[in-house]
Amino acid sequence: MVRRVLDTLPTPYTEHVIDDVLHAIEHDQVFFEEYNLLSLNLGRHVVNNWCGQWVANALGKTGKQQVPARRSTLVGSYSLLDADAKPAQRTPKEDEALNLMFNYYRTNRANLPADIRLHRDALVELIMAGVPPEDAFAAVQSVGEKH
Numbered sequence: 001m002v003r004r005v006l007d008t009l010p011t012p013y014t015e016h017v018i019d020d021v022l023h024a025i026e027h028d029q030v031f032f033e034e035y036n037l038l039s040l041n042l043g044r045h046v047v048n049n050w051c052g053q054w055v056a057n058a059l060g061k062t063g064k065q066q067v068p069a070r071r072s073t074l075v076g077s078y079s080l081l082d083a084d085a086k087p088a089q090r091t092p093k094e095d096e097a098l099n100l101m102f103n104y105y106r107t108n109r110a111n112l113p114a115d116i117r118l119h120r121d122a123l124v125e126l127i128m129a130g131v132p133p134e135d136a137f138a139a140v141q142s143v144g145e146k147h
Contacts, residue, residue: 001025001034002054013059015082018052022072025051035074048075050122053139056081057129097127104133113141 005021006013008028014020025031038047056062061081069075092100101123105112119140126136 001031001038002051003058005031006055006058013081015063015080016067016070016078017059017061017081018055018078019069019071019075021055022048022051022069022074022078026072026074044074052078057126057131060084091128091130094124094128097124100127100133101136104137108137112137116140 002021005024005028006017008024009017009020025035035047042050056079059081062083063079063081065080065082066077067080068077072078101120105116116137122140123133123136126139127133131139
């Protein structure tokens with residue numbers, strides 16, 4: 001959904017693109033219905049955090065500074081995407097992403113939360129998008145900690 005919303009926004013995107021995406025979602029009936037369904041199933045906080053993660057991933061940006069929402073009423077704050085993320089070396093296919101995920105899990109199992117397995121699909125998607133396994137696991141854990 002995030003990629004479809006991004007396609008509707010004017011470019012170049014600003015550092016406030018997360019807020020812009022959420023604003024577009026709440027003002028488009030189709031996107032808003034999809035958002036509400038996801039929120040019903042996963043919880044609004046999780047959906048909002050993952051929207052931010054996917055916007056950052058899609059644009060190859062990162063940001064640490066949280067700012068109050070300017071346009072969207074779906075969130076209270078969001079990260080300014082004001083820095084380039086580490087470039088992905090390449091994007092593995094699903095089988096390779098599964099192996100990368102499993103190898104990282106096996107090596108780091110003792111330090112991972114017990115519920116990390118619930119995020120298998122998100123981990124695979126992130127790895128397939130070119131996010132290194134350690135960063136994918138960190139992203140999933142940070143969303144889980146905020147929830």
